[in-house]
Amino acid sequence: MSMLRNTWIRAWPLVGLVLLISVLSALLATGGGEVRAASMTGLLDVVIVIGLYVFVGNSGVMSFGHIGFVAIGAYTSALITIPAVSKSLLLPDLPGFLGSIEVSMWASFGIAAVVAMLVAAVLSVPLMRLSGIAAAIATLALLVIVGDVLSNYKALTGGQGTLTGVPTDLTVGSAALLVVIALAVAFAFQMSRFGLRLRAARDDEVAARSLGIAVENERRIAFVVSAGISGAGGAGYAHYVGSLAPDQFYLQLTFLILAMLILGGMYSLAGAVLGATLLSTLSTVLDRLEGGEGVGPLQVKLPANTREVAVAVILLAVLFLRPNGVMGGRELSWPRVLGGRRPQDDFGPPPPGEPAGSGLVDGDPISVKAG
Numbered sequence: 001m002s003m004l005r006n007t008w009i010r011a012w013p014l015v016g017l018v019l020l021i022s023v024l025s026a027l028l029a030t031g032g033g034e035v036r037a038a039s040m041t042g043l044l045d046v047v048i049v050i051g052l053y054v055f056v057g058n059s060g061v062m063s064f065g066h067i068g069f070v071a072i073g074a075y076t077s078a079l080i081t082i083p084a085v086s087k088s089l090l091l092p093d094l095p096g097f098l099g100s101i102e103v104s105m106w107a108s109f110g111i112a113a114v115v116a117m118l119v120a121a122v123l124s125v126p127l128m129r130l131s132g133i134a135a136a137i138a139t140l141a142l143l144v145i146v147g148d149v150l151s152n153y154k155a156l157t158g159g160q161g162t163l164t165g166v167p168t169d170l171t172v173g174s175a176a177l178l179v180v181i182a183l184a185v186a187f188a189f190q191m192s193r194f195g196l197r198l199r200a201a202r203d204d205e206v207a208a209r210s211l212g213i214a215v216e217n218e219r220r221i222a223f224v225v226s227a228g229i230s231g232a233g234g235a236g237y238a239h240y241v242g243s244l245a246p247d248q249f250y251l252q253l254t255f256l257i258l259a260m261l262i263l264g265g266m267y268s269l270a271g272a273v274l275g276a277t278l279l280s281t282l283s284t285v286l287d288r289l290e291g292g293e294g295v296g297p298l299q300v301k302l303p304a305n306t307r308e309v310a311v312a313v314i315l316l317a318v319l320f321l322r323p324n325g326v327m328g329g330r331e332l333s334w335p336r337v338l339g340g341r342r343p344q345d346d347f348g349p350p351p352p353g354e355p356a357g358s359g360l361v362d363g364d365p366i367s368v369k370a371g
Contacts, residue, residue, distance in 0.1 A: 010191075012332060012333075013187065013269065013270060013331035013332045014183060014184065014187040014269075016270075016332040017183055017269065017270060017273055017332065018180050018183060018184075020273075021043075021046075021176055021179050021180060021183070021273070022176065022180075024039075024277075025039065025043065025172055025173065025175075025176035028172060029172040029173065036172055038281075038284045039172055039175075040170060040171075040172055040175045040240050041240070041280060041284060042276070042277060042280040042281060042284070043172070043175035043176055043178070043179050044175060044178075044233055044236050044237050044240060045256075045257070045260065045276045045279075045280040046179050046182075046272075046273055046276040046277065046280070047175075047178055047179055047182045047229065047230075047232065047233035047236060048066075048067075048070055048230055048233040048234075048237075048257055048276075049257055049260045049261050049264075049272045049273075049275065049276040050179075050182045050183065050186050050229055050233075050269070050272050050273070050276075051066060051069070051070075051182065051186075051226045051227070051228075051229030051230030051231075051232075051233055052066045052226065052230065052257055052258070052261055052272075053186065053226075053261055053266065053269060053271075053272035054185075054186050054189055054190075054222055054225050054226035054229060055219075055222045055223050055225075055226035056226075056261065056266055057190075057261075057266045057267050057268070057269075057271075057272065058189070058190055058195055058198045058199055058202065058222050059198055059201075059202055059218075059219050059222055059223075060202035060203075061131055061132075061135045061136075061219065062135065062136045062139075063135070063136070063139040064136055064139045064140040064143060064254055064258070065138075065139030065140060065141075065142035065143040065146075066139075066226065066227070066230050066254075066257070067143060067230075067249050067250070067253050067254045067257065068142050068143045068145075068146035068147070068249070069116040069119070069120060069226075069227040069230040069231050069234065070230050070231070070233055070234035070237065070249055070253075071146055071147070071150060071234060071246070071248075071249035072112070072115060072116045072119055072146065072231055072234065073112035073113065073115070073116050073230065073231030073232060073233065073234030073235045073238075074112070074234035074235060074237050074238040074244055074249070075150065075156075075157055075163070075234075075238070075244060076108070076111060076112040076115045076116075076231070076235065077105075077108040077109065077111070077112040077166070077234070077235030077238045077239065078163055078165075078166045078238045078244055079091075079094070079098050079156070080098070080101050080102065080103050080107075080108050080111060081102065081103060081104075081105060081108045081166060081167055081238075081239070082102075082165040082166055082167075083102060083165065084099060084100055084101075084102055086165040087099050087165075090158065090163065090164065090165055091155065091156070091158060091163075093154070093155035094155060094156065095155075095156075098156075105167065105169050105170065105174070105239050106174075108235055108239075109178065109232045109235045109236065110232075112231045112232060112234065112235035113228040113229070113231045113232040113235070114228070114231075115231065116227045116228055116230060116231025116232075116234075117224050117225075117227050117228040117231070119227065120223050120224045120226075120227030120228075121220070121224050123142060123223075124219070124220040124223045124224060125220070126138075127139065127142070127223070128216045128219040128220045128223060129216055131205075143250070143251075143254060146249075147246055147249065147250055150246040150249070151246045157244075157246070160245070160246060160247075161245070162243050162244065162245045163243060163244045163245070164242065164243040165242075165243075166238050166239060166241075166242045166243065166244065167239060167242070168239060168240065168241070168242040169239055170236055170239040170240045174236075175236060175240070178232065178233070178236050181232075182229045182232065182233070183269065183273075185225065185228075185229060186229065186269055186272075187269060189222070189225055190269065194218060194221050194222070195222075197213050197218050198215075198218040198219065198221075198222055200213065201213055201215045201218060201219075234249075252308075255308075255311075256279070256283065256311065257276075259275075259279060259311050259312075259314070259315045260272075260275040260276040260278075260279045260280070261275055261276075262275070262315060262318060262319070262325060263275035263278060263279055263314065263315065263318050263325060263326060264276065264278070264325050264326050264327055265324050265325025265326055265327035265328055265329050265330075266325060267324065267325075267329035268325075268327050268328075268329050268330055268331050269331060270327050270330070270331045270332050271325045271326065271327035271328075271329065271330075274326055274327060275325065275326065278326075279311065279314070282307075282310065282311075282314075283307055283311065286302065286306055286307040286310055287307055289301065289302045289306070290302045290303070290304060290305075290306055290307065
C-alpha cells in the first residue's frame, strides 16, 4: 500500500496536470463556437510550449528556433492530409509520392513529429556544441532558414501564398488528447536518466562533465524530443486553421511562445502549462477587443497591437518580480488532504547556499550517474 501511494505521489505532477486539462476541456467543449475556438487555440499553445520546455527547461539553453519545428510539422501534416485532387490543383509540381498520399489526422500527427525529429537530429550535431548567446543566435538562424525555405520552395509549400485545403477536423477532445500525450512524453523525459543528467549539467556543467556526463549528447536527445512535440503541435495547428502561410510561423509566434514559458516558469512542466494557459487566454481576449468584437459585458475597442504591448509589459513585470516564473520551477504538489508525503521536486536552479544538482524527488536525493 505504501509503495502504491509513493508511486502516485511521484506521478502526481503528471496526473494533476492531466486532470486539470481534462476538466477544463470538458467545460470548454460545452461552450459556444467562440469558446471552443479559443479553447483549441489555448490547447495547441500548451503543446507547443511543452515542446519548448523539454529542451529549454531541462538544458537551460535558450532556443529561438523551435517555431521552425512547428512550421515543419504543420506543413508536413498538410501535405499528407490534403485530398489528392486538391493537391493536384494547389501544388501541381509536388513530388509524385506526396501528390498521391492521403492519411488520417492522427497518422499525420505522428508523421509530422517524426519528420521534425529527423530534422532536429541532423541539426543538433553542430547546434548542441554551442551554449549561451551563441546557441540562441544559432537557433534564431534556424528559424530564419526554415522561414526562407517555406517562402521560396513553391513546389512543396506554395511559396509565400497561403496553402489551403487542410481538413479542419480537429476537435476540443482531440486537442486535449494531444496535450495529454505531450505531457506524458515531457514528464517521462524529465524523470528519465536523460532528463536527470541534463538538469545536472544545467545546474553545474563543470561538475557534470567531471562525472563523465556527455553534455552535448544529452542536449541532442532533449532537442530531438522537443522538436517532435513541437512538430505534433504544428500538425494540430494545421488541422485547426485549415490554411497555412510562412509568416504565421515567425517572430511574432516565437515571442509569444517564449513569453508563455517565461511567465509560468521555464524550469517546470506545470509552469509551462500554466504560462501557456494564462497568456493564451489573455491574447484571445485582447485580440477580440482589438477587433471590436467585445468579450461578454466588456464591449470596448482597443488600439491595434495592444496585445503585443500587454504581453511585453507582463513579461517585464515577471522578469523583475519573479524571475523564475509564477511556479518558480516547482511542479504541482501532492494535495495535503490526501495525506502522505508531498513531492519536493524542484527542477529550477538551486537556491543560494544549496549545492548545484542536488534536486530532491519525493524527499530523496537524486542520484545522477554518468552511465
